[in-house]
Amino acid sequence: QVQLQESGPGLVEPSQTLSLTCTVSGDSISTDTYYWSWIRQPAGKGLEWIGRIYASGSTNYNPSLKSRVTMSLDTSRNQFSLNLHSVTAADTAVYYCAREREVPAALSVYFDLWGRGTLVTVSS
């Protein structure tokens, strides 16, 4: 059974970097079958896609966050990571990692498996 688990600090100071890791068990992140994404959700609000990383290490980021986001892979640990720089209180949210699938020939993607999420609070 494939599982995703987020980990990282629950509290980050303003202007610092938010760093989270997603550990994937039961599947290899090196496969080309899936992509690996981060999604966040402020309390009481909707979902916001942050970006994805492919097995090759290539990335796509939400244009609204692109200037502050970097993602990376650690295939030896079967993990992928998110760094969000220069955070403010507006970045306080539950952060989810998710497995993403593409619909062949349709240029369409969706999320078939999610981690349980981790709350990150930006505060001094």
Next chain:
Amino acid sequence: SYELTQPPSVSVYPGQTARITCSADALPKQYAYWYQQKPGQAPVLVIYKDSERPSGIPERFSGSSSGTTVTLTISGVQAEDEGDYYCQSADSSGTYVLFGGGTKLTAL
């Protein structure tokens, strides 16, 4: 870019049919996906490719598409179906993911 618009809330009595819409304000038409989220839990995929149902999702969940509007239908709503529902799609290249604002389903 375009946006996905959902009604903030839908309320029905148990046993009735709930319909939640998701409208794109512009083309192109992409497949839509629906997720159910219960309080304190991660979203769960309930419909993919407009109308396909993943294994393990009850048959009362169905999806349809017409023009630039997709609809999630829950026939015979049960109390356990309460939660937030999000539609999701992508831009024409499939690169950038979009979510609707979410709809809170209440079983009266």
